[in-house]
């Protein structure tokens with residue numbers, strides 16, 4: 001197995017079981033930029049790809065329901081590769097003791113952070129009384145967070161909305177942050193739009209309610225001691241950098257990181273974290289080959305990995321052909337890494353990340369140490 005990236009970091013690491021974990025301050029630094037938890041998308045293969053693009057960015061799992069994890073039905077969702085660190089496990093639930101038990105399982109599995117989902121608006125999630133509906137009961141969120149904090153030594157964080165339904169975010173968001181931080185939660189990700197629990201689908205809830213970034217900035221002024229990341233509608237690294245420069249502590253990116261991973265992640269290390277070099281997508285695809293080889297020889301399907309790689313060349317010459325070769329061939333019985341090699345053959349390796357679509361020249365942000 002390849003060495004974990006964290007070997008190259010200067011910060012102290014702690015070893016949990018046989019895997020490497022990042023020290024809490026290192027995880028917090030990584031949260032300057034994070035890839036959002038996205039169900040069915042940010043599985044272990046997706047995270048491995050994202051890690052090949054950025055060594056520094058914090059990666060979130062899909063939401064794992066605490067009841068299923070504790071019952072033993074979802075333990076496979078904890079599987080991950082040591083290369084993925086720093087990685088945060090997101091849990092869904094509203095029962096403090098169940099969440100504590102699930103957090104413990106997550107820590108034992110080696111996750112660097114446990115995050116509580118207070119933002120997901122789907123019916124499935126509401127019926128279990130977790131996700132965005134919990135914005136209405138900050139005292140219950142505080143109780144859950146406290147139980148989780150007492151159960152684990154890794155940091156417990158919360159991802160929330162600015163409000164739900166008819167709540168007035170200017171009033172309810174500060175109250176929420178105040179109550180939840182009172183039990184010791186110091187790091188929050190705020191999806192800067194409301195969720196409408198009745199009448200809008202989860203997809204519509206990610207687009208229709210308007211974004212209120214200025215409220216998130218106001219929360220940073222009101223709670224200067226909290227680590228606040230903004231999320232929602234951020235589609236360019238330049239915009240992420242602007243948020244950081246304006247005083248926010250972190251930026252979380254979801255859909256854009258998934259659909260255009262090279263645009264968001266390949267330059268993240270030098271531009272957001274002030275270290276490392278911009279990654280070339282051709283090199284990244286090549287670096288995926290040993291991982292793909294292992295997965296396929298262990299009986300996995302090629303498409304389980306390549307479905308996350310379809311957007312790797314988005315916006316670049318050859319993107320369509322790349323997608324075509326992978327989508328047509330990856331489901332065929334016996335398909336393996338040679339298909340990816342074939343799809344790569346069309347690229348002239350002299351065409352790097354900068355050519356011919358040169359990203360805007362950015363000056364790296366000063367990174368707080």
Ligand SMILES: Cc1cc2nc3c(=O)[nH]c(=O)nc-3n(C[C@H](O)[C@H](O)[C@H](O)COP(=O)(O)O)c2cc1C
Pocket residue numbers: 036037038039040041062063090117118119120159191206231232233234252253254255256
């Ligand atoms: C397919 C998909 C699945 C998602 N699943 C989750 C989830 O499991 N947990 C969560 O907190 N948010 C989930 N979200 C919401 C994202 O984490 C993020 O908050 C949202 O997409 C807004 O960020 P963006 O505009 O950068 O995509 C999901 C979003 C998408 C597109």
